[in-house]
Amino acid sequence: MSALILVHGWGFGPGVWRPVRAALATFSAEVSEVKAWDLGFFGQIREPLPPNGSFVAVGHSLGLLHLLQRLAEDSPKGEELRRRCVALVAINGFSRFSLCEGYPGVPERVLLRMQRRLRRDPAG
Numbered sequence: 001m002s003a004l005i006l007v008h009g010w011g012f013g014p015g016v017w018r019p020v021r022a023a024l025a026t027f028s029a030e031v032s033e034v035k036a037w038d039l040g041f042f043g044q045i046r047e048p049l050p051p052n053g054s055f056v057a058v059g060h061s062l063g064l065l066h067l068l069q070r071l072a073e074d075s076p077k078g079e080e081l082r083r084r085c086v087a088l089v090a091i092n093g094f095s096r097f098s099l100c101e102g103y104p105g106v107p108e109r110v111l112l113r114m115q116r117r118l119r120r121d122p123a124g
Contacts, residue, residue: 006058
């Protein structure tokens with residue numbers, strides 16, 4: 001099988017994939033390599049690619065949108081991603097987070113509470 005690229009969602013880091021990576025160890029014959037991207041919420045942005053061959057990209061939430069954005073880039077990196085990516089997997093992939101007419105998202109009051117809490121205790 002292909003290698004995997006795992007991209008976390010908003011507010012997470014690549015460590016969120018530890019349990020998934022541990023479970024994947026039982027499929028070592030099918031998965032040649034696993035790379036986890038770091039979108040930089042708690043450190044530097046890192047987007048390592050497997051050294052050779054094709055890969056399956058797995059995006060969680062905002063990570064999926066980040067992958068789609070990278071795949072659409074008109075650049076050498078975007079071209080390489082499009083050429084090598086054989087499948088895209090979405091985990092909680094959605095186009096909108098907040099509630100609006102016709103979309104069952106998170107209510108505004110919850111988002112406002114989150115914003116206030118981030119100002120008081122961003123690490124928490």
